[in-house]
Amino acid sequence: MRTSRLLNAAALAAAAAALTAAPAYAGSGGLEVYPANATAGATVTVNTTACGAARTAAGDASAVGAGTFVLAPGTHAKDAEGRFQVPPSAQPGTYEIVAKCSGGGQVTGDLIVALTSSSDQVPPKGHVKTGVGGALGTDPAKTAAGVAALAVAAAGGTWLLHRRARGEGI
Amino acid sequence: MPQAPRRRVRSGLIAAVTALALCLGAWLLHQGTETHGPPQPSAAQAASAHPGTGHEPPGAAPLSSSPPDRIRIPSIRVDAPLMGLGLTPQGSLDVPPPQEKNLAGWYEAGTAPGVRGTAVVAGHVDNADGPAVFYDLGALTKGRTIEVDRRDGSVAVFTVDAVEVYDASAFPDKKVYGAADRPELRVITCGGGYSKQTGYRGNVVVFAHLTGSR
Numbered sequence: 001m002r003t004s005r006l007l008n009a010a011a012l013a014a015a016a017a018a019l020t021a022a023p024a025y026a027g028s029g030g031l032e033v034y035p036a037n038a039t040a041g042a043t044v045t046v047n048t049t050a051c052g053a054a055r056t057a058a059g060d061a062s063a064v065g066a067g068t069f070v071l072a073p074g075t076h077a078k079d080a081e082g083r084f085q086v087p088p089s090a091q092p093g094t095y096e097i098v099a100k101c102s103g104g105g106q107v108t109g110d111l112i113v114a115l116t117s118s119s120d121q122v123p124p125k126g127h128v129k130t131g132v133g134g135a136l137g138t139d140p141a142k143t144a145a146g147v148a149a150l151a152v153a154a155a156g157g158t159w160l161l162h163r164r165a166r167g168e169g170i
Numbered sequence: 171m172p173q174a175p176r177r178r179v180r181s182g183l184i185a186a187v188t189a190l191a192l193c194l195g196a197w198l199l200h201q202g203t204e205t206h207g208p209p210q211p212s213a214a215q216a217a218s219a220h221p222g223t224g225h226e227p228p229g230a231a232p233l234s235s236s237p238p239d240r241i242r243i244p245s246i247r248v249d250a251p252l253m254g255l256g257l258t259p260q261g262s263l264d265v266p267p268p269q270e271k272n273l274a275g276w277y278e279a280g281t282a283p284g285v286r287g288t289a290v291v292a293g294h295v296d297n298a299d300g301p302a303v304f305y306d307l308g309a310l311t312k313g314r315t316i317e318v319d320r321r322d323g324s325v326a327v328f329t330v331d332a333v334e335v336y337d338a339s340a341f342p343d344k345k346v347y348g349a350a351d352r353p354e355l356r357v358i359t360c361g362g363g364y365s366k367q368t369g370y371r372g373n374v375v376v377f378a379h380l381t382g383s384r
Contacts, residue, residue: 034236034237034321035235035237035278036278037279043235045236045237045321045322047321074321075321075322075323076239076321081321122257122261122279123277123280123288123290123343123347123348124257124261124262124263124277124280124290124343124347125261125262125343125347126260126261126262126338126341126343127262127336127338127341127372127373128262128263128265128292128358128359128360128373129262129265129360129369130265130292130293130294130295130304130358130359130360130370130373131208131294131295131296131297131302131359131360131361131369131370132268132296132297132298132369133296133364133366133369133370134296134297134298134299134300134301135207135208135295135296135300135301135302135305136205136206136207136296136364138202138203138204138205139201139202139203139206140202141202142198142199142201142202143198143199143202143203144202145198145202146194146195146196146197146198146199146200146201146202147195147199148195149191149192149194149195149198150191150192150195150196150199151195152187152188152191152195153188153189153191153192153195156184156185156187156188156191157188157192159184160181160184160185160188163181
């Protein structure tokens, strides 16, 4: 009885550990595809931090006709990175790129193949809203110090006037 | 009265301290209650009328396409990660979340920094709490360098050609975002005066071109 209860507790603990570990493993980002909008013939870079310490994965871009490729540790910590070329014959559309981590689990990302290149993309227009005026405030520390200094001056002035009124001279 | 000279000295001392405290207090109050904004570029930092005829350093060959990760502008102590930015429904460049004060962004659907064309980076001058990543952008001057770390491990080095400030109502889209036949970079933040009703009146824009890599 005691043994089975212990076993149950152990199983529960393991399940809890698996539950908490699983999202951290698979949930730390999907497969980042760059450029997400590519033209036929372009080289696409994918990377992910989801493969954990192994940092290697088997990439699959067969959906777009680019076959398989390898993701190896990238220039970034915790990053697995790989490249493939979109076939020149690729048709416009959205394709799912898959990376199977060598330690288990897989991530996916979308690649959009467009007719026109990204240099034909719409540029932004107009000004950019990059501030709210929060740095324009006054300086409360200096203001407080100024008030304190003026209080000292007032006290000194009062004392001097008081002495003078008593005829003690300055 | 032997105490008279001592009293006189004491009175003199107190008078001096009083005068000093009066001056100091007035100066501190003036400094403390004055509204001070981010630095703005001077007219000398504007683009020269004949680009290419000045002492502009020669451009470097374009790099292959790789997304940027980080921007550094050593002369104004900027060192910040870059996030991808899209467009707002109105077609203007979106901005990073304002609560992240040391975060800049780049226009992901456009040109990557180092590639032939015009790459665009934007960041906040301030947020509700105070100065943000590009607070000192208006103090940047011609000839200074901007470095962009790229995901392929290379660093694109740009040299500043001009720092200008534009009113939001007269923003030169073509000059800022238009295509370029060499690798160029724009770094944008808010500026151009501030009013409580409308916020910052425009943008400070830094123009730079690729002059090296490593």
